[in-house]
Amino acid sequence: MPRLDHINIDVSDGARMVRFFAEVLGAEDGFRPPFDFPGHWIYVDGHPAIHLNVAPRANDFPRGMVNHxxxxxxxxxxxKARIEAAGWPYRITDIPDSEVGQFFVEGPEGLLLEVQFRRERPARG
Structure with a gap:
């Protein structure tokens, strides 16, 4: 069965993006093979789930095919405490008729990160 292995993001400031994922998700910068271009592999629960390619550019990429x-x-x-302590702008929303809530955190370089959490399913009247 296929599974999502990782996402790959082009960034101009690798250190700032590493810090963002550490502050919001508790993720860690870890081993990355010695490719011939700069980058980082960010580990979530021991898995290199976020690959960053560092490539200088003058402006942020606009959001395109991948919205978040x-x-x-x-x-x-x-x-919530971790996001607020880090100072990243965010909003909280709910998926209607479900127990899923969402933080939408605005990260560096135009990245929008959704962080889902479970809550009690609302009682139906």
Whole structure:
């Protein structure tokens, strides 16, 4: 069965993007093979889920075919505290008729990161 292995993002400031994923997801910069171009592999739960290619450019890429990237977390309050402590702009939304809530966090270089969390399913009247 296929599974999503990783996302690959072109960035101009690798260190800033690494810090963003560490602050929001608790992810870690880890081993990356010695490719002939600069970059980072960001590990989520021990897996290199985010690959960053560092390529200088003057402006942010506009959002295009990929609107945003989403990860799931456990624990609303710890996640909210981590995002607020880091100072990244965010908003919270809910998926109607579900127990899923969402943080949408605005990251560096125009990246929009969705962080999903579970909450009690609303009672139906």
């Amino acid at each position: 990237v989403a990860f799931g977390v456990y624990g609303f309050e710890p996640t």
